[in-house]
């Protein structure tokens with residue numbers, strides 16, 4: 001008789017409900033592909049009294065012990081989100097000898113080491129494909145398909161909410177508040193959307209990606225983070241006119257001199273760069289390997305069914321391991337300890353937009369302030385867009401250390417002719 005592999009599902013929200021649906025809609029094919037039937041035996045929620053027609057045929061509980069103490073359950077799928085109690089439940093599940101699948105980047109980015117150690121100790125699987133890029137396969141490719149390469153750089157659009165918002169702001173001129181509301185209604189945004197717009201969600205994903213790419217533990221605290229809240233329609237317009245689009249990027253680079261450089265911030269991305277065409281809720285991760293060259297992984301980075309696609313794929317992987325009694329073939333890959341590049345040593349080109357007095361000689365003062373800080377400029381334009389008695393100067397620098405641009409900004413701020421530093425955004429100069 002065919003084996004039935006039983007699952008305990010923690011959480012039945014956007015992603016949890018998607019997992020129920022994917023397992024139902026593709027039941028026959030999944031059973032054939034695995035060689036066993038996958039069955040959700042119990043579902044944990046916070047509020048059992050909520051009406052959830054999609055769970056009509058399932059046993060729903062609000063007590064974690066119902067799942068942890070059930071010896072028939074071999075796989076726990078954690079889709080509650082947040083650090084605790086999710087982390088505690090996953091550790092207890094592994095302690096009880098259960099395999100764990102999660103979409104929880106908060107836990108992986110902050111406590112990955114502890115989770116992997118527990119999986120190793122108990123000889124169970126701990127898989128987390130949906131934690132980065134939602135439905136896009138990227139964790140497995142980095143751990144397995146690209147493992148022949150030395151990865152030198154990884155760059156991604158890894159937050160669906162902010163990419164959706166920036167796309168709408170660019171294409172339709174929509175305002176910030178209304179596009180955020182739309183993204184929330186579509187189920188893309190985190191429970192607290194500040195994690196999306198302030199860049200923290202992307203930073204967690206950047207930490208996970210950099211750990212895998214560079215074989216060293218990178219945690220959330222190691223990532224320099226800046227969100228999209230300061231991006232204005234004027235910056236979007238300037239970017240367009242200069243041949244760029246603005247994207248929130250997660251960047252991981254290995255430098256010879258200063259270690260691993262990991263950051264999240266908005267960038268001016270050349271329109272021809274493959275990531276520039278990634279719009280709406282779509283995510284993409286661009287990887288440079290010393291054998292494969294450039295590769296890009298593209299798809300829906302959030303949403304119920306796309307994310308469930310990655311979760312169920314992990315469940316299938318675990319099920320195959322259960323059938324072959326062969327767990328943790330690819331365990332934690334952080335076998336090195338590399339230094340993290342301090343922010344002031346990171347290198348980029350910068351777009352700087354200033355409001356200045358509209359009088360002779362201003363350009364000279366501004367150029368001198370940049371020059372004295374060792375920042376050479378690639379281009380400078382002066383405009384009078386919608387401004388009376390003042391002008392705007394937009395400068396794009398060559399690649400400099402962050403400390404140099406900070407010194408230039410301090411000097412500019414001190415100039416009487418500079419009224420306001422309106423924007424400072426990094427520029428990705430490489431055209432892909």
Ligand SMILES: NC(=O)C1=CN([C@@H]2O[C@H](COP(=O)(O)OP(=O)(O)OC[C@H]3O[C@@H](n4cnc5c(N)ncnc54)[C@H](OP(=O)(O)O)[C@@H]3O)[C@@H](O)[C@H]2O)C=CC1
Pocket residue numbers: 010011012013014015016044045046047048050062078079080081082084085103104105106130131134187188189191301302303304307
């Ligand atoms: N939404 C998305 O597109 C994506 C989400 N993720 C990740 O997937 C995970 C789940 O996200 P999402 O589905 O959006 O979250 P939701 O908020 O939609 O759902 C969370 C579910 O977990 C349950 N839950 C929360 N806390 C507890 C608790 N303490 N005890 C028991 N049950 C609890 C909730 O119960 P109740 O319904 O009773 O409140 C709810 O069913 C998160 O880690 C998220 O970061 C990853 C990629 C994409």
Ligand SMILES: N[C@@H](CC=O)C(=O)O
Pocket residue numbers: 131134158159160161162188189190196201301302303
């Ligand atoms: N809020 C996230 C959802 C997935 O992690 C996003 O917008 O990408």
Ligand code: NA
Pocket residue numbers: 129130131132133134135136137138139310
């Ligand atoms: Na993924």
